[in-house]
Amino acid sequence: MQNINIEKIRHSLAHILAESVIDLYPEVEVAIGPVVENGFYYDIDFKNENISVEDLQKIETKMVEIIQKKRKFIKKRISQGEAKKIFSKNRYKLELIKEIEEKKLTIYRSEGGNFIDLCKGPHIADTDEIDVKSFKLTKLAGAYWRGSENNKMLTRIYGVAFETPDELKIYLENQEKLSGLDHKTIGQQMDLFFFDPTAPGMAYWTDKGLKIINQLIEYWRNTHEALGYKEYRTPLINKKELYVKSGHWDHYNQHMFIANTKEKEIYGLKPMNCPNAMIVYKHKIRSYKDLPLKISDTDTLHRLEKSGTLNGLLRVREFSQDDAHIFISCDNIESQYLELIGLVEKFYKLFDIDYSFRLGTRPDKFIGNKEDWKKSENILVKVLKKSGKNYDILVGDGAFYGPKIDILMNDNYGRS
Ligand SMILES: [Zn+2]
Ligand SMILES: [Zn+2]
Known part of the structure; x- marks a missing residue:
């Protein structure tokens, strides 16, 4: 094989995936199937059919069958009216067609097959260009049509594809290795912590997880005490005035949870300990003899990280730091x-x-x-x-x- 264009292959595989699913489950409606990093997916409305990961092998086998027929990818330009007729039984495609402004649409048809998809391409010329040992269907997920909770939840089938079987093998091995090391997987297996949708980015700690945290803090406390640190605990929410003074209100406001009270006061949830540490310092008259003054804490902090960036315990909205402020x-x-x-x-x-x-x-x-x-x-x-x-x-x-x-x-x- 020459001039392998992996993006074209991944894109074409998405169509073949859809065709295979329709072959196996004639009642389904296929929605959209773009290329993603390392592969592709297709969102499919399975209607009353329930499919599981076990079914992926069956679908994959069907795909191989289609690929081995050495089919050509045929492109055709048709009118809006024709398109609406062709996709009359697919509400998702109809919705997409209505949004296309050009009068002529591009469809793709598989040679010798009944499958037609709405698509601009580009595709591979022939399924012969696909090495059947270089792709794999990997997982299932739920996905709302057009990403909106108000729409129906579709089934997303993911696949990966590479230029060579070796690349696929390395990729799959890495995934396995990574998932074994992934703290989210370990946390779940060991029953240490979990997350609930009602508190995104804020972990629930189980009794076992808390044992680890408490031991860590105990070690932290002893080590710091031995070096003359004084441990403090300070308020979790503070008036806006504190953050105006510290500069956080102007420079960090968009990362803070803000709360208004009925008494018309504005509070911010503590995003970092520094302002409170300064208050600890100034609440007494200090002498040079007090220096170095080392105050430490592990208070809970909250930061309004974007929901899309949250990642297990790596990127959270609630956490505590091994923190200290040293006046010298x-x-x-x-x-x-x-x-x-x-x-x-x-x-x-x-x-x-x-x-x-x-x-x-x-x-x-x-x-x-x-x-x-x-x-x-x-x-x-x-x-x-x-x-x-x-x-x-x-x-x-x-x-x-x-x-x-x-x-x-x-x-x-x-x-x-
Ligand atoms: Zn296409
Ligand atoms: Zn600080």
């Missing part, structure tokens, strides 16, 4: 940073996590004077050298109020 004088910077880096090593080593550091230096917009910035940056470079860990420097990546050190790590998916 300039001559404490080096010793405190070294202590911190020791803490990082202690915790990450516990979980066998490999990591490196990244220093972010003074950005274009900053507060304070340049000498203090330079001094702090130099100390941080010195600390990073002493750490013995790999690090790089990202010029201008510091926070507007000071340079920062990020900790970078890779997960099992190779994500940094």
Whole structure:
């Protein structure tokens, strides 16, 4: 085979999938079937038929049968009227036809088969171009017609296709490996946590999951206490005024859950601990003798992440941090940073996590004077050298109020 165009193959396979399903279940109405990453899918209204993953093998066999007939893909231009006649028994295609503005529509017909689909192409010329060992139907899912909850739930059949059988094999092996390592799968298998649609991005922890969390916090607490940290718990919701003062109201508002009371007060759910830590600091008169003052917490935080970006425990709307705010004088910077880096090593080593550091230096917009910035940056470079860990420097990546050190790590998916 020459000039393999995998996108064309995936697209053509979607049609063959639809044709196979119609062959096996004549009552169905097929809706749409686009190409997606690594493959394709088709949304199908199975009417009263119930199909399960076990049926995928049967459908796949049918597809192979069609492919091996070496059929040509025939393109035809027809009028709106003709199209409406052809698809008169398919409400989904009719809906699509009504929305097409051109007078002439393009349909695709499989040579020797009765299957006709509404499609602009492009397709492969002949099913002969498909290597039957390079594709596979993988899973079923429910999908609303046109993605709207008000419409009927259709059955989505997914398939993957590659240029060679080897590529398919590698892909499937990887998927298996990944699903075995996926924390969502493990969490479910071990009955540690779950999610409910009434609280997207906010985990329910089971008794078993909570045992792990409590032990982690216990370890965290002991380790920090030994280093002189004082643990605090601060309010989960705070008046707007606090966030106006901290700058979050102007710069972080779109990521915050906001609540209004009947007394016409506006509150925000705490998205980070910093503003409350500042209140802890200022509620007493502090002396230089109090420094370094190290306060720590694991309070619950809420951030309004977009629903589409939520992902298990990796991207959530409710979480807690191993957090601390350390008030120091300039001559404490080096010793405190070294202590911190020791803490990082202690915790990450516990979980066998490999990591490196990244220093972010003074950005274009900053507060304070340049000498203090330079001094702090130099100390941080010195600390990073002493750490013995790999690090790089990202010029201008510091926070507007000071340079920062990020900790970078890779997960099992190779994500940094
Ligand atoms: Zn097509
Ligand atoms: Zn903070």
